[in-house]
Amino acid sequence: MTTDNGRFDLLLQGGHVIDPANEIDGPADVGIRDGKIAAVGQGLSSTNAARVADVSGLYVTPGLIDIHSHHFGYSAWIFPDEYAFPNGTTTVVDAGGAGYKNFHEFKTEIIDKAQVRVLALLNIVGGGMLGVVEQDASEMQAPPCADRIMEYPDLIVGVKAAHHKYGWESVDGAMEAGEISGKFVMVDFQPRKERTYRQLILEHMRPGDVHTHMYGQHIEQLDASKVVPDYMWEARDKGILFDVGHGGGSFWFRVAKPCMEQGWRPDTISTDAHKGSFFMPRATMPMTMSKLMNLGMPLNEAIFRSTVEPARVIDRPELGALSPGAEADVAVFELEKGDFGFIDSGLASMRGTQRLLAHMTIRTGEVVWDLNGITRPDWASQGEYIRLD
Numbered sequence: 001m002t003t004d005n006g007r008f009d010l011l012l013q014g015g016h017v018i019d020p021a022n023e024i025d026g027p028a029d030v031g032i033r034d035g036k037i038a039a040v041g042q043g044l045s046s047t048n049a050a051r052v053a054d055v056s057g058l059y060v061t062p063g064l065i066d067i068h069s070h071h072f073g074y075s076a077w078i079f080p081d082e083y084a085f086p087n088g089t090t091t092v093v094d095a096g097g098a099g100y101k102n103f104h105e106f107k108t109e110i111i112d113k114a115q116v117r118v119l120a121l122l123n124i125v126g127g128g129m130l131g132v133v134e135q136d137a138s139e140m141q142a143p144p145c146a147d148r149i150m151e152y153p154d155l156i157v158g159v160k161a162a163h164h165k166y167g168w169e170s171v172d173g174a175m176e177a178g179e180i181s182g183k184f185v186m187v188d189f190q191p192r193k194e195r196t197y198r199q200l201i202l203e204h205m206r207p208g209d210v211h212t213h214m215y216g217q218h219i220e221q222l223d224a225s226k227v228v229p230d231y232m233w234e235a236r237d238k239g240i241l242f243d244v245g246h247g248g249g250s251f252w253f254r255v256a257k258p259c260m261e262q263g264w265r266p267d268t269i270s271t272d273a274h275k276g277s278f279f280m281p282r283a284t285m286p287m288t289m290s291k292l293m294n295l296g297m298p299l300n301e302a303i304f305r306s307t308v309e310p311a312r313v314i315d316r317p318e319l320g321a322l323s324p325g326a327e328a329d330v331a332v333f334e335l336e337k338g339d340f341g342f343i344d345s346g347l348a349s350m351r352g353t354q355r356l357l358a359h360m361t362i363r364t365g366e367v368v369w370d371l372n373g374i375t376r377p378d379w380a381s382q383g384e385y386i387r388l389d
C-alpha cells in the first residue's frame, strides 16, 4: 500500500479495498487527485480533501471491465454510459458491432460521445453485425480488417468472429487479421457436425484467443455424463481463454453449475449486454458476478475476473488496478446478504444468498454514479443552493 497525505479531490474513506493487481484485500482508503489515483492506504488524512465519502461497509474496487458488450451495429445495442455507469463498469469493449467499413461511424457517433471508456473488437466482417452481411464470406477480408485495427491501435483491442453459420471463413479470417495486427481474437461459435467445438479450440484458436459464451447450451462443454471433457482442459493448458458472455442465450444454470463444480471456471466475466439481455435475464456485470458467486466463486475472484484478467486479455493491464498514477476508474459495491433470485438465459431462476449492488462509479476521478448521494452534502446545510460543484 502507498500513503500520500497531500490534497485529495475525493477521499473514499473506511471501505474494504479489493485490488488484486496490487494484492490488496482489506481495509483501506483511496485518495483521488486530478483524475488519478493518488494514494491507497489505511488512515489517509481527510484534512485536505475537497470531498470525503464514507464508504464503510462497502467494497472499493477498480472500475469493472466488460470485454463483451454491444454499443453499435448489433440490432439490440445500448448506448454505453447508460448501461455501464449504474453497474460499476468504467470500460466496455464492443464485441464486433463494427467492421472495417463502418468503424469510423462507430467512433464518431458512439465512442467519441461516450464518457465510459469504449474499446472495440473489430468484426472480421467488413460491415460488422448488420444482419445478412454476416453470412457473406466475401466480406471476411483479413488485410483491410488488420489495416483498420492498426489505424486505431489504442481503441481496437482485438478481432471478433461471430454469428457465421457455415465453414471456417469467419474464424480463420479473424485469426489472420489477428496475426497481421498482433491482436487477440474473440470467437462466438455455433458448432456443426462439420465444424466442431473441439476443432475450434484445439486447431483454430491461438494462445490468448478467447472463446465467449462458455456456458451456452449450444456449446459442447459437457459430455453426456455432464463431465467437462479432457479436450477442454487441454485447450486451457494451451492458453485458450474462456469468457462468460452472458447475453440472452449464453448463461444457463444447468450448464454453469456442473462446470463450476468441476472447476471449469471462466477466465473473464462479461455480459454480452444488449437490449435482449439487459433487463431479462439481467446480464450486467454485478449480476453476472453475483450469479457466479452464488455458484461458488469467492468475491475477490469475481473482482479479479472482472478487472485484472480482462485488462490482461485486452493488453491494457493499467486499466484493472488502483495503482497510484493510474486513471481513477473506481467502483464501490455493497455485498447484499439475504434471499435473492437470479435469472438465466433460459429464463429459469435460482435462489442465492448474496448480491452485488453498485453504490458508486468513478470515471477518471469524476463521480458518475452515486446511488445514495454519499459524495453530496446534505441539502439542509447548503442554503439557497442552485447546483453544487
Ligand SMILES: [Zn+2]
Residues within 6 Å of the ligand: 068, 069, 070, 095, 247, 272
Ligand atoms: Zn455478443
